[in-house]
Amino acid sequence: MMQPSPLAEAITRDLLIAEAYTWARRIGVADRLQEVHVRPMRRKWASISTRGRLTLSSDLLRQPAAFRREVLVHELVHLKLGHGLHNALFYALVRAYCSSEGQDTKEKHPTLALNRNH
Numbered sequence: 196m197m198q199p200s201p202l203a204e205a206i207t208r209d210l211l212i213a214e215a216y217t218w219a220r221r222i223g224v225a226d227r228l229q230e231v232h233v234r235p236m237r238r239k240w241a242s243i244s245t246r247g248r249l250t251l252s253s254d255l256l257r258q259p260a261a262f263r264r265e266v267l268v269h270e271l272v273h274l275k276l277g278h279g280l281h282n283a284l285f286y287a288l289v290r291a292y293c294s295s296e297g298q299d300t301k302e303k304h305p306t307l308a309l310n311r312n313h
Contacts, residue, residue: 211263212231214267215228218264218267218268222275224274227247229247230248231249231250231251233250234251234252235252240252240255241267241269243273243274243278249270249271251267272285272289
């Protein structure tokens with residue numbers, strides 16, 4: 196099966212922000228998500244602060260929906276479990292939330308570690 200091109204799934208800034216708030220509700224961290232910003236980022240796809248400020252790379256606007264979902268879930272699970280935590284529980288939750296949406300978690304996207312230089 197042919198994968199859709201990233202541009203075929205491009206969305207607006209407002210839709211990306213809405214996706215972030217939707218996922219925050221699903222994960223149970225909506226009360227901790229204080230702000231969502233979209234801006235150019237050179238080295239990361241996203242970051243989240245301990246105060247609940249989620250910053251998303253504007254490049255995500257042109258990425259496939261499954262990749263956006265995985266980036267959003269990854270960052271929001273940090274609000275649930277703690278920042279800087281990348282243990283087995285963390286990745287199990289990310290996989291569980293992503294696979295609940297029908298994504299085959301065996302098909303990993305490049306740079307899931309969110310470092311765009313690797």
